[in-house]
Amino acid sequence: MSRASGTQKSSPAARRKARHFAVQALYQWHMAGAALAQIEAEFRTDNDMSKVDVEYFHDILHGVPREKSLLDGKIQPLLDRRMDEMTPVELAIVRLGAYEMVHRIDVPYKVVINEAIELAKTFGATDGHKFINGVLDKLAQRERGVEIRGPRN
Known part of the structure; x- marks a missing residue:
């Protein structure tokens, strides 16, 4: 994704x-089944997006359903329960x-x-962040093993 240099929109806060x-x-997509374009338009209209990385928002919003x-x-084998037993909030955060x-x-x-832990603390159940942390930590081991192990000297 290209960004105009010098813009604040690609900052960590804008991504958050x-x-x-x-x-x-x-x-909303999971619960209502509304069209992604409609959901995105509503969010862009109803929220102050001036300090949001809107390209990143768009990428996540369209990428998660496309790659569902x-x-x-990748998620299911890491869970201690079935996916349909997860709350819709947990599911949205884990998929993101x-x-x-x-x-x-x-x-x-x-x-x-x-970032997922913080989202779970904001939107999820009391200890939901622990569950999210566990799942994504296991996924990181599988998907980002090279990054986790770091450079070899």
Whole structure:
């Protein structure tokens, strides 16, 4: 994704806000089954997006549903329950984290996990962040093993 240099929109805070809105939008998509373009238009109209990385929001919002089967296939073996037993909020956060882990290698795995934990603390149940952390940590081992082990000297 290209960005105009010098813009604030690709800052960590702008990405955090993009994830914040993306979780809400993915939840809405899951619960209501509304068209992604409609959901995106509503979010862009109803929210102040001036400090949001809107390209990142768009990428997540459209990427997670597009890659849902692949992501669910990577997530399911890591769970201690069936996916349909997860809350819609947990599912949205885990899918978002899995999408970033698999498709956004420009984002360090630790950032993916930490951001997902923060989203779970904001939107999820009391201890939901522990569950999210466990799943994404296991996924990181599978998807980002080279990054986790670091450079060899």
